[in-house]
Amino acid sequence: MTNFIFTSFYQNIKIAFNNQNFEHKKVPRYIYHFTNEHAYNSMLKDGFIRTSENDPYIKKQGVHFIELSNFMKFWKEHKDWGEPGETLQKSLLRNVVRWIRSYFTEKNNLVVLRIPTASLDIDKLKIRSQHEFFKFKFSEQPSCKASPHLQGFTPATESRRYNNRKEAIEYIYQSNIPITAAERIGHPVNILDLRKNQHNIDLEILSRAFEGSTESKGLEVFR
Numbered sequence: 001m002t003n004f005i006f007t008s009f010y011q012n013i014k015i016a017f018n019n020q021n022f023e024h025k026k027v028p029r030y031i032y033h034f035t036n037e038h039a040y041n042s043m044l045k046d047g048f049i050r051t052s053e054n055d056p057y058i059k060k061q062g063v064h065f066i067e068l069s070n071f072m073k074f075w076k077e078h079k080d081w082g083e084p085g086e087t088l089q090k091s092l093l094r095n096v097v098r099w100i101r102s103y104f105t106e107k108n109n110l111v112v113l114r115i116p117t118a119s120l121d122i123d124k125l126k127i128r129s130q131h132e133f134f135k136f137k138f139s140e141q142p143s144c145k146a147s148p149h150l151q152g153f154t155p156a157t158e159s160r161r162y163n164n165r166k167e168a169i170e171y172i173y174q175s176n177i178p179i180t181a182a183e184r185i186g187h188p189v190n191i192l193d194l195r196k197n198q199h200n201i202d203l204e205i206l207s208r209a210f211e212g213s214t215e216s217k218g219l220e221v222f223r
Contacts, residue, residue, distance in 0.1 A: 026157040027125065031065035031171050033113040034096045037188050038106035040113070049113070049177040062126070062152060062172035065115065066092070067159070068215055072206075074168040081134040088130060088168055090202040097191050109188040112209050117156075119181045120173060125156040130168035185213040 033049060043049055051061040066075070075088040082091070097110045117125065128150060136150055148154075152172045162169045189208045203219075210216045 027117045027122065027159060028067040028069075029118075030114050030116055031067055032071075033063065033065050033115065033182065034092060035111050035113065036097045036107045037109035037111050039096075040111045040184070041106065043179045043182075047179055049179060049182060051174070051176060062174045063177055065171040065173065067169070067171065068218065070159075070163060070169055072219065074166055075130070078131070078168075080131045087202055089206070093191075093202060093205055108191050110191060110205060110209050111184060111188050112186050113182040114185050114213075114215075115177065115182050120177070121175070122156065124174045126152045126172045126174060127154050127156050127159050127162065127169045128152055128172060129162055130170065132167075185215070186210040187212060 035043075049063050051063055053061055071089065075092070077084060077087055081088055093110065097108060132147070133150055136146055152174065156171055159169060159171075186209045189205055191205065207216070207219055210219055
């Protein structure tokens with residue numbers, strides 16, 4: 001009887017472990033957090049990448065990420081979010097890095113952090129469609145309550161469905177992340193040095209930011 005109890009106990013552990021591995025296979029191996037060098041230095045001192053506090057659509061605040069393939073394919077020009085010539089890639093870069101000269105020069109430098117999803121609690125990793133987000137944001141009834149999806153409640157394990165629909169998606173992790181889980185990759189990029197080059201400036205910034213990393217080869221496909 002005792003042997004049966006122990007056998008069942010270890011079998012349950014094995015099943016749970018295999019299920020966890022299966023869930024991890026449904027999400028990208030890596031996700032990426034864009035920030036500026038000033039903020040990154042603060043993370044190093046604090047020890048955490050902390051959840052944002054300025055997103056009115058998410059009940060539980062989160063740390064925001066992109067997946068590189070989706071970002072390069074689907075965060076381009078689209079009627080759902082802007083004027084012709086304005087990509088969502090460029091909008092994100094403007095959000096995280098100062099495009100005008102800052103008193104803190106580090107705020108003009110883009111830094112890319114890579115996080116392996118295997119180091120995260122998959123249950124806390126969600127996704128949000130940028131198409132649905134901007135349709136709601138620009139709707140004629142902005143006072144209406146955002147859908148659960150827009151509030152960040154769609155599990156990241158459903159990302160394949162959104163990729164198949166060719167939708168731009170962001171990943172939202174609903175907890176602070178130890179900075180030790182992140183790897184700084186590529187090189188810091190000073191935005192002021194590139195502003196005069198308005199032709200494909202977002203691709204130029206990203207190419208330089210990922211220079212020297214394994215991801216840089218993949219970026220060449222989109223140039």
